[in-house]
Amino acid sequence: MTSFSNTRLLIKILASSTLLGCSDVGPNNRNEVEITQNTETSVLADENIQKIYDTALNGLHSYEITKSLTTEIGPRLAGSRNEARARKWATKKMNSLGFKKVRIDNFDIPGWERGVETASIMSPSRQQLFVTALGGSVATPAKGVRADVAYFENFDALTSSPESGLDGKIVYISGKMKKARDGAGYGPANQKRRSGATEAAKRGAAAVIIRSVGTDSHRFPHTGQMRYQDGVKKIPIGAISAPDADQLDRIFKDGKNVKLNLRLTPKSVGPKPSGNVIGEIVGSEKPDEIILIGAHLDSWDLGTGAIDDGAGVGIAMGAAQVLLESGLKPKRTIRVVLYGSEEVGLLGGKAYAEQHNDELANHIVATESDFGAGKIYGFQAGKTTGSKLFVSNYASMFKGLNIAAIEGESDGGPDIGPIAALGVPTVRLNQDGTDYFDLHHTPDDTFDKIDPDAMAQNVAAYATLIWLASETDIDLRGQ
Ligand SMILES: [Zn+2]
Numbered sequence: 335m336t337s338f339s340n341t342r343l344l345i346k347i348l349a350s351s352t353l354l355g356c357s358d359v360g361p362n363n364r365n366e367v368e369i370t371q372n373t374e375t376s377v378l379a380d381e382n383i384q385k386i387y388d389t390a391l392n393g394l395h396s397y398e399i400t401k402s403l404t405t406e407i408g409p410r411l412a413g414s415r416n417e418a419r420a421r422k423w424a425t426k427k428m429n430s431l432g433f434k435k436v437r438i439d440n441f442d443i444p445g446w447e448r449g450v451e452t453a454s455i456m457s458p459s460r461q462q463l464f465v466t467a468l469g470g471s472v473a474t475p476a477k478g479v480r481a482d483v484a485y486f487e488n489f490d491a492l493t494s495s496p497e498s499g500l501d502g503k504i505v506y507i508s509g510k511m512k513k514a515r516d517g518a519g520y521g522p523a524n525q526k527r528r529s530g531a532t533e534a535a536k537r538g539a540a541a542v543i544i545r546s547v548g549t550d551s552h553r554f555p556h557t558g559q560m561r562y563q564d565g566v567k568k569i570p571i572g573a574i575s576a577p578d579a580d581q582l583d584r585i586f587k588d589g590k591n592v593k594l595n596l597r598l599t600p601k602s603v604g605p606k607p608s609g610n611v612i613g614e615i616v617g618s619e620k621p622d623e624i625i626l627i628g629a630h631l632d633s634w635d636l637g638t639g640a641i642d643d644g645a646g647v648g649i650a651m652g653a654a655q656v657l658l659e660s661g662l663k664p665k666r667t668i669r670v671v672l673y674g675s676e677e678v679g680l681l682g683g684k685a686y687a688e689q690h691n692d693e694l695a696n697h698i699v700a701t702e703s704d705f706g707a708g709k710i711y712g713f714q715a716g717k718t719t720g721s722k723l724f725v726s727n728y729a730s731m732f733k734g735l736n737i738a739a740i741e742g743e744s745d746g747g748p749d750i751g752p753i754a755a756l757g758v759p760t761v762r763l764n765q766d767g768t769d770y771f772d773l774h775h776t777p778d779d780t781f782d783k784i785d786p787d788a789m790a791q792n793v794a795a796y797a798t799l800i801w802l803a804s805e806t807d808i809d810l811r812g813q
Contacts (some may be wrong), residue, residue: 386656387734413678431654444602470561471560533570543571637777650671697753709788725809
């Protein structure tokens with residue numbers, strides 16, 4: 335496939351990586367760069383891509399934005415005053431970066447607030463456990479629930495047990511989550527968090543504790559949203575830290591009976607305001623055609639929401655900022671959407687799909703950063719044939735960042751799920767999430783965990799992606 339344009343591209347990207355002097359940035363070999371391209375690719379591959387690389391990799395765009403959000407606002411629970419303050423912060427930041435048409439799309443959500451949370455083993459030997467209520471959980475009685483514990487080694491063991499016999503007990507669901515670069519362990523481990531209370535209540539239980547959905551061995555429990563099923567009694571549910579779960583597992587293995595005292599006092603607080611914050615670089619030739627790049631502004635309340643999803647907020651805003659700083663004028667409109675209330679059920683993503691329904695046909699492609707602050711290793715299509723063509727055609731543009739095309743289809747991401755379901759094509763940049771679930775939804779999700787070099791690589795990749803999407807002639811909607 336060697337041609338004049340390919341050779342030119344190779345030289346450009348090699349020049350760029352030498353110039354930048356980044357030790358782990360640069361194409362591995364010539365053959366990898368020489369993949370299928372059309373002439374359009376080579377036009378796009380010229381100095382514009384190099385400008386993007388230079389600006390992003392030598393800057394602290396996302397790092398500074400994430401620092402500002404997590405330091406000036408801190409935790410941003412959906413529907414809270416801090417989430418509202420974060421919306422104000424975001425509009426101010428977007429305006430200061432030179433984004434246009436900055437506005438907030440408002441919507442209301444059912445509010446929920448954390449209360450007191452304590453748990454102790456009362457027998458066979460008194461000891462404290464570290465516990466946190468899951469989002470949406472009802473409270474225990476004010477003094478707590480004191481009861482015998484029924485042990486289940488994982489969620490399947492509970493669902494395959496008879497639908498009775500746990501009257502008044504505290505159900506404990508164990509089960510470790512597997513560590514994986516792509517976060518594949520999360521879905522299976524998350525079942526007990528989402529549906530544990532319902533399954534235990536069907537069997538008569540008074541309350542539930544689960545082993546935290548996480549991959550660390552620290553003593554912080556991981557929160558996260560749970561769900562009640564209509565027509566099933568609502569019982570309180572909390573997560574205990576991994577070492578505390580190990581401790582309980584050992585006691586049960588010894589064949590001992592366990593009595594526990596659990597006290598959780600969260601409460602529902604009625605409708606609360608939330609919103610999505612939007613800012614744009616208006617397209618120079620096709621302003622009505624939209625390239626959407628998203629992240630979510632809300633976080634859980636325990637940490638400062640740095641990796642989930644302050645990093646994504648920094649990356650999405652930083653990528654657009656890099657295009658502006660590079661002096662590039664995208665043909666299509668780049669729309670940055672910072673979603674509200676993602677953590678409590680993708681409420682911002684659903685609100686966007688409703689409020690922007692009449693212009694979804696003009697959304698060329700959507701992408702999203704919501705998997706922490708690790709480096710990106712993959713570029714992956716969504717469900718349309720057009721998105722697959724886009725990825726195979728432009729994969730070479732990401733080689734200089736050590737990013738390779740990944741086979742198969744991705745679902746894009748959580749917040750763009752509702753618009754993807756309505757036909758908006760998606761593409762994904764896959765981040766290394768090996769350590770993501772060590773911190774996810776814990777008090778340890780704080781800014782010190784963020785590496786500026788990894789953030790810069792993310793910004794370079796997303797800036798390249800939205801630039802290519804704004805200029806391409808490939809029809810991403812093509813089936
Ligand atoms: Zn998130």
